Each structure stands twice: as structure tokens, then as C-alpha cells.
Amino acid sequence: MSPARTPRHDDRRRTFPALPPRPEPDDDFAATWWGNAWVESMEDTALDPARLQRGRAYADRGRVDAITVTPGRVVAYVHGSRPRPYRTEIRLRTLVEDDWEDLLDAAAARPDHIAALLDKEMPHSLAAADLLPAAGDLTPDCSCPDDGYPCKHAAALCYQTARLLDEDPFVLFLIRGRGESAVLADLTRRNAARSAAERPPEPPPMPSVEARTALAPRVLPALPPPFPAPARPGRPPVYPQAPGAPDPMALDLLATEAASRAHTFLTTGLDPVGALTPWQDAVRLAAAHPGSGLTASTRALYRDLAGALDRTPTDLARAVAAWRQGGLAGLAVLEEPWDPPAGPFDRARPALTAADFPGFRPWRNRLSAPTLQLRFGRDGVWYGYESDRDREDWWPRGAPDTDPVGALTALLGR
Known part of the structure; x- marks a missing residue:
């Protein structure tokens, strides 16, 4: 009986941690042309601009949890106005074998295309070959009761996916059906075959040097300066699942x-x-x-x-x-209740009452209602908390804000 073989890693499924809120939202949601092209493919066919705006606001505030990408699907849980997040996905047609052959042939024919991909950039001519979605190609789906096309949760997921594409265009290859390792391996094979076909004839042998000349004392040049630090941390290797091995x-x-x-x-x-x-x-x-x-x-x-x-x-x-x-x-x-000095904390209750949020009771750095609570941090920021009625089981919720009304509004999902 032959020994069990270690399963090969399959990079056709990648999960990305939840992205933080955008510090300064601007007109262009994505930072790259291909990320904005992804967003435009959804916006061009959206039936309700108001849902798009709410979805974009959800994405700006970081309300999309970790995103899992597999061929043809982008899936994440999106926090809406209810405590339980909604399961949201976006589907996109995967490329057939003939489409991949044309795409990879076009990339291998241009060394600058391969260099751009390795630098996490997407060449225009390569993306135009059925890689980026056209208007109407993205199909949203969500567990929420809203039947909008798309709903605000699907719109938020689409906007956050554009930020993933900004950082790593290989995510787009994965959505279309192939992982990064498979694409790079295929490009390497095609490039090697092309280089072998164009290889020049072998050069003549190098002239020899006498040993006494090679070993004669000489002054070595100064060492070159060290290489600059990389722009970002390196990616760790992939650890396979194996019996008796640590958890990958x-x-x-x-x-x-x-x-x-x-x-x-x-x-x-x-x-x-x-x-x-x-x-x-x-x-x-x-x-x-x-x-x-x-x-x-x-x-x-x-x-x-x-x-x-x-x-x-x-x-x-x-x-x-x-x-x-x-x-x-x-x-x-x-974890640390404290007594804030006079100032912003004392002005919070009148501000909440003026915004139609009365009934908050103060205790140290906290303002509490039956199911809602605001906590004032030493950094001058208000943090929202929620609990079931009569439980006193407070959990952090929503985005913090220097304004107590803003923090409470984010907590309520308005």
C-alpha cells in the first residue's frame, strides 16, 4: 500500500480580513483604474442610486466583514441595521478554457505585462480581454429582505471588493476562475517556451586567466549600499493540512x-x-x-x-x-471605567436630548439607556455598545466618533 500523499495547496479560495473604514472618502472609491472599472460595472446597471449611496456609506464605515473569494463568487457578511449581519455575495461568470488561452498568450507575449502583474498592476490591454466585468456582468445576492438591484449590502460588498483589487489584481483572476499560482505558473511555462525558441547561439568560451594573475593582491571596491526596505511585508508560504502537523x-x-x-x-x-x-x-x-x-x-x-x-x-x-x-x-x-473631567462628557447628554435621544443615565465615563450605551474614551472619542434589555451584557458595536450623536447614529445604523 503506497503512503498517503500530502494534498497540494489550492489557491482557488482566498479570505481577506475585514478592511478598515476609509479615513477620507472621496469621489473615486477605488485607487486604481481597474478598481474603479469594477465599481462602474455595478453602478451602470443599478436601479436605485439611493441604495448605492447607502452601500458606499456602509463600505466607507467598514461594515463589511472578511471577504472570501472563489471562482465566480465574492462572499462576505455585511452589517446592516439589525444585530445579525447579512450573508451577501456577488457572482461573475468564469472564463472558459479558450478565453484563458487567449488571455495568457497575450500576457506572455509582452514581458512588460508580466512585470506589471508581478508589481500588482493591471495592464489596460490585458484587462480589456474579458477580464474586467462589463455593465450587467455582476450578479448580486443577499439574505436581507430588500429586493433592490443591488441592495445596499451587495453594493457595500462590491465597493469593498474594489479595494481588494487595488491591492492585488490577481483577485480578479481568481474571480474569473484561476488562482495566482496557476496563472504565474502558466505564464512562466509560456515565457520559457518563447525564450527557448528565440535563444541566440552559444557564445564562444571565455578566455582563461592565469592563477598568478587571479590571486595577485588587489584592493577590493567598497560594498554597495544596502537594498531599500520593501514597500510592504512579504507574504508567508502556504502551509498544507497534514495529519499530526500544526494547524495551517x-x-x-x-x-x-x-x-x-x-x-x-x-x-x-x-x-x-x-x-x-x-x-x-x-x-x-x-x-x-x-x-x-x-x-x-x-x-x-x-x-x-x-x-x-x-x-x-x-x-x-x-x-x-x-x-x-x-x-x-x-x-x-x-475594560477601564474612569471619571472624565468637566467638558465634552458633560455636554453629551444635552446634545443627545436635542437630537431626540433622551433618557441616557450617566455613570463615570458611560451614558446608558435600556439597550444602548455610549462610553467616552481617554482619547476623546465616543464608543457605542449594545445589550439585550435587562441583561447588562454590553458588547461593542458601530463606529466610534468624536461626536456622541454621531457614535449613536452609527450604532443604530442610520
Whole structure:
């Protein structure tokens, strides 16, 4: 009986962590021409501009969870006005074999095309070959009751996908049916075949040099300056699933973390993680875990991290929600009540009452209603919390804001 073979990695499924809110929204949602072309393919066929605007606002505020991309599909959970997020997807036709042959032949024929792809740029002529969607090619679907085309949740997912395409145009190849490794392997094979066909004749042998000449003392030139630091951390290798081996997701998380810290230390000489306590670092690691929902890998990660620090997985999940809401400052707001000085905190209740949000009770740095709560951080920012009525089980929700009315509006999804 032959030994079991280690399964090969399939890069036809990629999950990207939730993107943060955009700090300064502008007219063009995407940063690249191909990202904006993706957005235009949806906007050109949308039936309701108001839904598009709300979807864009959702994307601007970071209300789209981790995005999973597979051939023909882009899927994510989108937070709407209700506590439970909606499962949203966008479908796009995958290319047939003949289309891929034409596309890859065109790319291999131009060395500058291959160089552009390796630099995470999309050549215009290559994208025009049925790679980018045309108007009407994107088909949205959502678990929400809205039958708009698209609904605001699908529009938000489409806008966030454009930001993924900005960073990595190979995501578009994956949506059309092939992963990055397969595309690069095919381009390498075609380029090698083309180079072999165009290879010039072998040059004549190099002239020889006598040993006494080669070993004669000489002054060596100065070493060249070191290479500049890369623009971004390197991507870790892919770890296969194998019996008895460590969890691939845990290995990927640790490798990505090490690469990011090393890059920061190389470029700045500082370690932003070194000053964190073990609990804060565990929360940060769990918050960086890709994926959405309580998956098996998420439960295992939360169990191991929480158990190592004598906390419960629920404690860690709540802390992760606070970290994703406001980073280290958000975690401090969750865990450290304090007495703010006179000033913005005292003006918050009249401002809420004027905005038709009366009935908030103050306690230290918190304003509480039966199911809603605002917490004032030491950074001068208001953070929203929610709880079931009469439970006092507060969870971070919504986007923080320097204005208590804005924070409450984001919490209510208005």
C-alpha cells in the first residue's frame, strides 16, 4: 500500500480580513483604474442610486466583514441595521478554457505585462480581454429582505471588493476562475517556451586567466549600499493540512504576524507590539484572525489564547470586538471605567436630548439607556455598545466618533 500523499495547496479560495473604514472618502472609491472599472460595472446597471449611496456609506464605515473569494463568487457578511449581519455575495461568470488561452498568450507575449502583474498592476490591454466585468456582468445576492438591484449590502460588498483589487489584481483572476499560482505558473511555462525558441547561439568560451594573475593582491571596491526596505511585508508560504502537523491557520497567522513586525522594525526601528501586555497582544492576534463567523478555526484560536491567560473565550470575543472597533483605545474603553473631567462628557447628554435621544443615565465615563450605551474614551472619542434589555451584557458595536450623536447614529445604523 503506497503512503498517503500530502494534498497540494489550492489557491482557488482566498479570505481577506475585514478592511478598515476609509479615513477620507472621496469621489473615486477605488485607487486604481481597474478598481474603479469594477465599481462602474455595478453602478451602470443599478436601479436605485439611493441604495448605492447607502452601500458606499456602509463600505466607507467598514461594515463589511472578511471577504472570501472563489471562482465566480465574492462572499462576505455585511452589517446592516439589525444585530445579525447579512450573508451577501456577488457572482461573475468564469472564463472558459479558450478565453484563458487567449488571455495568457497575450500576457506572455509582452514581458512588460508580466512585470506589471508581478508589481500588482493591471495592464489596460490585458484587462480589456474579458477580464474586467462589463455593465450587467455582476450578479448580486443577499439574505436581507430588500429586493433592490443591488441592495445596499451587495453594493457595500462590491465597493469593498474594489479595494481588494487595488491591492492585488490577481483577485480578479481568481474571480474569473484561476488562482495566482496557476496563472504565474502558466505564464512562466509560456515565457520559457518563447525564450527557448528565440535563444541566440552559444557564445564562444571565455578566455582563461592565469592563477598568478587571479590571486595577485588587489584592493577590493567598497560594498554597495544596502537594498531599500520593501514597500510592504512579504507574504508567508502556504502551509498544507497534514495529519499530526500544526494547524495551517495558526501557522499562517504567526508567520504573517512575524513578517509584519519584522517589516515595521526594519523600516522604523520600532516594535509597535513590544509594549503590549500578554492579554492585549492575545486580543490583537485574535482580532487579526481572518474569516467571519464562529468557525472551527476561530473557536480553537479563541480557546487556546483565552485559556493561556485564564480568560474565557467570551471574554476574548468581547475584547476582539472592542479592538476591531478602536484598537488599543477601544480595548481600554471596554475594560477601564474612569471619571472624565468637566467638558465634552458633560455636554453629551444635552446634545443627545436635542437630537431626540433622551433618557441616557450617566455613570463615570458611560451614558446608558435600556439597550444602548455610549462610553467616552481617554482619547476623546465616543464608543457605542449594545445589550439585550435587562441583561447588562454590553458588547461593542458601530463606529466610534468624536461626536456622541454621531457614535449613536452609527450604532443604530442610520
